[in-house]
Amino acid sequence: MSQSAASAPHSPSSLFDQVRFVLNETSHPGNVGSAARAIKTMGFGRLVLAAPRAGADVLRDPEAIALASGADDVLANTLIVPDLVAALQGVSWAVALSARSREYGPPNAEPRESAAIAVQHAGQGEAVAFVFGSERTGLSNADVDRCNALVHIPANPVYSSLNLSQAVQLIAWEMRMACLAQARGDAPQVVTVATPLADAASHDALATRDDVEGMLTHLERALVELDFLDPDNPKKLMTRLRRLFAKSHLEREEVNILRGISKHILERKVRR
Incomplete structure (x- = not known):
């Protein structure tokens, strides 16, 4: 913004x-x-x-x-x-x-x-x-x-x-x-140095929490299909990914890209 x-x-x-x-x-x-x-x-x-x-x-x-x-x-x-x-x-x-x-x-x-x-x-x-x-x-x-x-x-x-x-x-x-x-109309006092949170304030069209949750569910299914994520022993993978995306402050378009990748992975697995 x-x-x-x-x-x-x-x-x-x-x-x-x-x-x-x-x-x-x-x-x-x-x-x-x-x-x-x-x-x-x-x-x-x-x-x-x-x-x-x-x-x-x-x-x-x-x-x-x-x-x-x-x-x-x-x-x-x-x-x-x-x-x-x-x-x-x-x-x-x-x-x-x-x-x-x-x-x-x-x-x-x-x-x-x-x-x-x-x-x-x-x-x-x-x-x-x-x-x-x-x-x-x-x-x-x-x-x-x-x-x-x-x-x-x-x-x-x-x-x-x-x-x-x-x-x-x-x-x-x-x-x-x-x-x-x-x-x-006062300038908000966010921070005096650049931080991930300060950067978040400048994004346009941030994804909502619903968007991100839907994407994470979709991505988790794709990672399981790829055998990259073991659902019986997931360790901290999804937790770390949540933290990664929280710091990234995804925009709606970026969420759509990630969901498109997940969809392609799942469809290709079915075809195979």
């Missing part, structure tokens, strides 16, 4: 509408209500629950309603989906929030950096998401692998315990500041 496009003014509401906050396998109804309140105070309204452990009734739980504290509209419009894949449907840029680093996975980013990049995608009309794990176990490695960046909130290392809704509040505030800066 060009600098002029990155700095062009946008309506704050149009940017805010592109942002969704995803709670994955959350357990406590109170955190759902508190999260709804947290994002509403920052001007956002899209809350998604992926496989909530309290079930679909969580939105009607008295504790959730009480802690929403006036954000009843956000709570009422909260979308409940069966898993994280469904929660990220249509999303171009997804950020995983985690208290711990991972050996494998997407590139690391600071909260402010991830917000600056996210708002650039929102400015292009692309959906972005911030994904938060369950209160007890956080996000699994597979969940993190579905995102473009991994963010750790740099809290006090001696006592870094953050409640889920507090983490949502911090990220919502960073996104609000980034959205308001974009709406004013």
